[in-house]
Amino acid sequence: MIIELGHYALVLALATAIIVAVLPMLGARRLDQAMMDVARPGSLALFLLVAFSFGTLTYAHVVSDFSVANVWENSHSMMPTVFKVSGVWGNHEGSMMLWLLILSLFSALVALFGRNLPDTLRANVLAVQAWISVAFLFFILLTSNPFTRLYPAPAEGKDLNPVLQDIGLAIHPPLLYLGYVGFSVCFSFAVAALIEGRIDAAWARWVRPWTLAAWICLTAGIAMGSYWAYYELGWGGWWFWDPVENASFMPWLAGTALLHSALVMEKRDALKIWTVLLAILTFSLSLLGTFLVRSGVLTSVHAFASDPTRGVFILCILLIFIGGALSLFALRAPRLTAGGLFAPISREGALVLNNLILTVACGTVLIGTLYPLALETLTDDKISVGPPFFNMTFGLLMIPLLVAVPFGPMLAWKRGDLLGALQRLYVAAGLAFVAALVLFYLQHGGPVMAVLGLAAGLFLIFGAAADLWFRAGIGKVSADLAWRRFSGLPRSAFGSALAHAGLGVTVLGIVAVSTFETENILDMKPGSSTELGGYSLHFDGMKPGLGPNFTEDRGTFTVSRGGVSVATVSSAKRIFTARKSATTEAGILTFGFSQLYVSLGDAGKDGSIVVRIWWKPMIVCIWGGAVLMALGGMISLSDRRLRVGAPSRRAKPLRAAMEPAE
Amino acid sequence: MTRKQKRLAVIGGGMSFIIAAVLLVMFAFSQSVAYFYMPGDLAKKPVGPGTLIRLGGLVGEGSVVRGEGTTVQFAVTDGADAIKVRYTGILPDLFREGQGVVTEGRFEPGDDVFVADTVLAKHDERYMPKQVADRLKKDGVWKGEEASK
Numbered sequence: 153m154i155i156e157l158g159h160y161a162l163v164l165a166l167a168t169a170i171i172v173a174v175l176p177m178l179g180a181r182r183l184d185q186a187m188m189d190v191a192r193p194g195s196l197a198l199f200l201l202v203a204f205s206f207g208t209l210t211y212a213h214v215v216s217d218f219s220v221a222n223v224w225e226n227s228h229s230m231m232p233t234v235f236k237v238s239g240v241w242g243n244h245e246g247s248m249m250l251w252l253l254i255l256s257l258f259s260a261l262v263a264l265f266g267r268n269l270p271d272t273l274r275a276n277v278l279a280v281q282a283w284i285s286v287a288f289l290f291f292i293l294l295t296s297n298p299f300t301r302l303y304p305a306p307a308e309g310k311d312l313n314p315v316l317q318d319i320g321l322a323i324h325p326p327l328l329y330l331g332y333v334g335f336s337v338c339f340s341f342a343v344a345a346l347i348e349g350r351i352d353a354a355w356a357r358w359v360r361p362w363t364l365a366a367w368i369c370l371t372a373g374i375a376m377g378s379y380w381a382y383y384e385l386g387w388g389g390w391w392f393w394d395p396v397e398n399a400s401f402m403p404w405l406a407g408t409a410l411l412h413s414a415l416v417m418e419k420r421d422a423l424k425i426w427t428v429l430l431a432i433l434t435f436s437l438s439l440l441g442t443f444l445v446r447s448g449v450l451t452s453v454h455a456f457a458s459d460p461t462r463g464v465f466i467l468c469i470l471l472i473f474i475g476g477a478l479s480l481f482a483l484r485a486p487r488l489t490a491g492g493l494f495a496p497i498s499r500e501g502a503l504v505l506n507n508l509i510l511t512v513a514c515g516t517v518l519i520g521t522l523y524p525l526a527l528e529t530l531t532d533d534k535i536s537v538g539p540p541f542f543n544m545t546f547g548l549l550m551i552p553l554l555v556a557v558p559f560g561p562m563l564a565w566k567r568g569d570l571l572g573a574l575q576r577l578y579v580a581a582g583l584a585f586v587a588a589l590v591l592f593y594l595q596h597g598g599p600v601m602a603v604l605g606l607a608a609g610l611f612l613i614f615g616a617a618a619d620l621w622f623r624a625g626i627g628k629v630s631a632d633l634a635w636r637r638f639s640g641l642p643r644s645a646f647g648s649a650l651a652h653a654g655l656g657v658t659v660l661g662i663v664a665v666s667t668f669e670t671e672n673i674l675d676m677k678p679g680s681s682t683e684l685g686g687y688s689l690h691f692d693g694m695k696p697g698l699g700p701n702f703t704e705d706r707g708t709f710t711v712s713r714g715g716v717s718v719a720t721v722s723s724a725k726r727i728f729t730a731r732k733s734a735t736t737e738a739g740i741l742t743f744g745f746s747q748l749y750v751s752l753g754d755a756g757k758d759g760s761i762v763v764r765i766w767w768k769p770m771i772v773c774i775w776g777g778a779v780l781m782a783l784g785g786m787i788s789l790s791d792r793r794l795r796v797g798a799p800s801r802r803a804k805p806l807r808a809a810m811e812p813a814e
Numbered sequence: 815m816t817r818k819q820k821r822l823a824v825i826g827g828g829m830s831f832i833i834a835a836v837l838l839v840m841f842a843f844s845q846s847v848a849y850f851y852m853p854g855d856l857a858k859k860p861v862g863p864g865t866l867i868r869l870g871g872l873v874g875e876g877s878v879v880r881g882e883g884t885t886v887q888f889a890v891t892d893g894a895d896a897i898k899v900r901y902t903g904i905l906p907d908l909f910r911e912g913q914g915v916v917t918e919g920r921f922e923p924g925d926d927v928f929v930a931d932t933v934l935a936k937h938d939e940r941y942m943p944k945q946v947a948d949r950l951k952k953d954g955v956w957k958g959e960e961a962s963k
Contacts, residue, residue: 386907493817495820496820496823496824496827501824504824504828508828508831508832509831512831512832512835513835515835516835516838516839519839520839523843533849534849534850534868535847535848535849535850536847536848536850536868536918537843537846537847538846538848538918540842540845540846541842541843541845541846541847544838544841544842544845544846545835545838545839545842548838549835549838673884673902673903673904674884675884725907733907733908734907734908735907736907751904752904753884753903753904753905754880754904754905756880762884762904764903764904
C-alpha cells in the first residue's frame with residue numbers, strides 16, 4: 153500500500169510540476185501577481201511530494217519488501233541497513249529518483265531563500281526548474297518506474313552489486329548529485345534572465361551563492377568517488393579518465409570557470425554574456441553526464457542497465473533543454489548590454505585567462521570522451537581513448553593555469569601591475585622551488601621534471617599565503633595593525649586563498665604519486681617478507697572469515713621499519729554469496745600523507761598467493777587538497793556580503809556599457 | 815595601448831591558445847588512441863609490433879597457464895581464431911575462463927604473443943565488454959543471455 157502511495161505521490165508531483173512550470177511564467181509575462189505567487193508554494197509542494205515518494209522507496213528497501221522489483225533486484229535481506237539505504241540509489245531507477253529529489257530540493261531552497269529576488273525573476277527561475285522536473289518525472293514514470301511490483305513476491309533479493317556495498321558509495325552519489333543538479337539553479341537563473349532580457353551585477357550576486365554551493369558539493373563528491381575507486385576497486389589508481397569520471401569532471405571544470413566569471417560580473421559588471429552562456433553550458437554538461445552514464449552508451453560500474461528507450465528519452469531531454477536554452481541565448485544575447493572595460497593585465501584579465509584555460513581544457517576532455525562514441529556511430533571503428541591522451545592534452549593545458557593562479561588575486565581590478573605582482577611573488581616562487589628540491593632529494597630522485605611539478609604545487613600554496621600576507625600588510629605596518637587588517641579581511645579572501653592552496657596541495661599529491669610511486673608484484677608464501685618504500689612487509693598468512701552476506705579469505709601482513717614492527721595490514725578476497733561474485737578488499741596503511749597499499753591476487757596451489765604492493769607517497773594530498781578546496785568554498789559561502797549584500801538590485805548598472813569586453 | 819589594440823591582444827591570445835589546444839588534441843589522438851580488435855581481425859590483417867591496441871574476446875577454456883612468479887598466459891578467442899596473451903600482474907576478480915575480456919597492450923617484435931599492460935574484466939559478473947558482445951552478436955557466436963550472465 154505504501155508503495156502505491158509513493159507511486160501516486162510521484163504522479164501528483166508531475167501534475168504539480170506542470171502547474172509550476174506554466175503559471176508563474178505566464179504570470180511573469182503578464183505581471184500577474186497571483187499567478188507568480190503559485191511558484192513558491194508550488195515548488196515546496198513539489199519537493200514534499202517527491203520526498204515522500206523517495207521515502208516510500210527507501211522504506212521498501214529498508215524492510216526488504218521483495219514484492220517491489222527494484223528492491224528484489226538490488227537488495228538482500230542480510231545486507232547491513234546502511235547498504236540497504238544506499239542501495240536505493242545504487243541502481244538506475246533509484247538514482248534517477250535521487251536526481252529528482254535533489255532537483256526539487258534546490259527548487260524548494262530557491263523558493264525559501266529567494267525572498268529578496270524580484271518577483272518576476274523568482275517566478276521564472278522556479279518555472280524553469282519545474283520544467284526540468286517535468287522532464288525527469290516523465291522519464292521516471294514512463295521508462296524507469298521504481299515502484300513496479302512483482303507477483304508472487306520472491307523470498308530473497310538478488311543482492312546489491314558487491315563493489316557498491318561500501319560506505320564511500322553511500323555518500324558519493326548524493327554529494328555528487330548535489331553538485332551536478334545544483335548547477336540547474338544557475339541554468340534556471342540564466343534562462344530566466346534571458347526570458348526577462350535583463351541582466352546585471354545583482355543577477356551575478358544572486359547566482360554566485362548557488363554556484364558556490366553546487367561547486368562545493370561537486371568538489372567533495374568527485375574527491376569521494378576518486379577515493380572510493382582507489383580503495384574499493386583494488387587497482388590502486390585514483391583517477392582512470394573513465395568516461396563516467398569525465399562526465400562529473402566536465403561540469404566541475406565549467407562550474408569552476410563560472411564561479412570566477414560570475415565574480416567579474418558581480419564586481420565589474422563585465423563578461424555578462426559569457427557568464428550567462430557558461431551557466432547554460434555547465435548544466436548542459438551535467439545533463440550530458442547524466443545521459444552518458446544513464447543511457448547505457450557506456451558500460452561501466454555506473455551503467456546499471458542499458459535499455460535503449462531510456463537512452464533515447466534522455467537524449468531528447470538533453471536536446472530540448474540544451475538546444476532550447478542555447479536558441480534563447482542566441483535570440484536574446486545580442487540585446488543584453490555588455491559591461492565595463494579592462495586592460496589585459498588586470499584582475500579581470502586574469503579571470504578571463506582562467507576561464508579560457510578551464511573551458512578549453514574542459515573541451516579537450518569532452519572531445520576525448522565523445523570521440524570514441526562518435527567514431528563508432530559513424531564508422532563502426534572501435535577505439536579507446538585512455539589516460540595517455542588526457543594526460544597529454546589536459547595535463548599540458550593546465551600548466552599555464554597553475555602558474556597564473558597566484559598572480560590573479562595580486563592584480564588590481566581594471567588595470568593591474570604585473571611587475572608589482574611579480575615582486576610580491578618572487579619570494580614565494582623561490583621558496584617553492586627550494587622546497588621542491590628538498591622534497592625531491594628526500595624522495596631519492598625520479599624524473600627531474602618532477603621538481604617543476606612540485607614547485608608548481610608549492611607555488612600555489614605559498615602564493616595563496618602571500619596573498620593574505622600582503623593584504624594584511626604584514627611587515628609594512630605595525631604588527632598590531634597588520635593583525636587587525638588580517639582579521640578584518642573578508643571571508644571570501646580567506647576562502648579563495650584556501651581553495652587556491654588546496655589546488656596546490658592536490659597538484660603536489662598528483663605529481664608526487666605519479667613520479668615517486670613504487671610498486672611490487674610478487675608471489676608470497678606465509679612467512680616470507682618483502683621491502684617497499686622503506687618498509688618491510690612480513691606475510692603472516694591467510695585466514696577465512698564470514699561476513700553478513702559474504703565469505704572471505706583475509707591475508708595479514710606485519711609491517712615494520714628498521715626492524716621494529718609498526719602496524720599490521722590485511723587485504724581480503726570476498727565472495728558474495730547471493731551473486732557468487734568476488735571482490736578484493738585492499739589493505740591500506742597511512743603514514744603521514746603517504747600510503748602503503750596491499751592487494752591480493754590469485755592463490756597458487758602451494759599456499760602461495762600473488763600480492764601487489766604499492767608505496768604511494770603523498771597520495772592523501774590529492775583528496776586532502778580537494779577537501780581544502782571545498783572548505784575554502786564553504787568559508788567563502790559564509791561571507792556576509794554574499795548573503796546581506798544581495799538584496800538590492802541597483803536602479804542602473806554601475807557603469808554605462810561602451811563596448812563588448814568579451 | 816589603444817582600446818583596439820587591447821581587444822586584439824585579448825582575442826589574439828585566446829585564439830592562439832585554442833589553436834595550440836586543437837593541435838595538441840590532434841597530436842594526442844595520433845599518438846595514444848588504441849583501436850579495438852578481435853582475434854579474427856588480426857588473423858585477416860595483422861598489426862605490426864609496438865602498436866598499442868585493444869584485444870577483446872573470450873578467455874579460452876583451459877588456456878590459462880600460470881607461469882613463474884606473477885606472469886600469466888591465456889588465450890583470447892572469438893570462437894574461430896585465438897591469440898596468446900601474456901600478462902604480468904594481478905588479474906581482475908572477474909577474470910574467468912569462458913568469460914569476456916578486453917586486454918590492452920602490444921605485440922613484441924618477432925613474437926606472436928600479445929603482451930598486455932592491462933586486463934579489463936570490469937566489475938560486474940553480468941558484464942560483458944560491450945565491444946566484445948557487439949562483435950560476438952554480429953559474428954553469430956553469441957550464446958544469448960547465457961554468455962553474459
